Amino acid sequence: MEIIYISKSYEDTQNLAYNIGLKINEPMVFLLSGDLGSGKTTFTQGLAKGLEITKTISSPTFTIMKNYKGRMILNHIDAYRLESHHQDLGFDELIGSTGVTVIEWPDYLEELFPEEYLRIDIKSISKNRRKLIFNPIGLKYEKLIEDLI
Ligand SMILES: Nc1ncnc2c1ncn2[C@@H]1O[C@H](COP(=O)(O)OP(=O)(O)OP(=O)(O)O)[C@@H](O)[C@H]1O
C-alpha cells in the first residue's frame, strides 16, 4: 500500500502530521526519509503537537536522540551522523518498545527496524511543495492514515 500526499506549505505538512498525532494511542514507529531540508523535522513537530507535547522539537542531529513527554513519550532520533556506530546506543530496546519513535535518516538503522512501521519519504517538488509518500507496514499503520489523506 502506498499513499501520496502533496503538501503545499510548511503549515500543510504540520497540520497533516498533527492530525496523525491526534490519532496515536499506542506505541508506534515512524521512519522519515528525504533530503536535507525536505521537512522531516517539520513533520515531527506536527506529530508532537498531536501528542500534546508543548516543548519545541528541534533537530537532534548533534545529540542523535531526544525524548519528549506528552500524552505519550516521543523518542526523536536523527541518524544522519550515526553511520554504523549504533550498537552501543540502546536503540535495539528502544525501537518499538514504549512511546512513539520517529527516526530521521533511518537507513543506517535498518537491521533494527521492527516488523511493522510507517515509512514516509518526503521529496521536494519546489520551494514550498513536498511530495509525501506513505508506506504503512502493518494494519495499525494502514488504519492510522486511511481517513486522513
Ligand atoms: N510543504 C512543506 N513542508 C515542509 N517544510 C517545508 C514545506 N515548504 C517549505 N518548507 C521548509 O522546508 C524546511 C524543512 O526543514 P526541516 O528541518 O523540517 O527538514 P529536515 O528534512 O528535517 O532536514 P534535515 O535533513 O536537515 O534534518 C523548512 O525551512 C520549512 O519551512
Ligand SMILES: [Mg+2]
Ligand atoms: Mg531534521
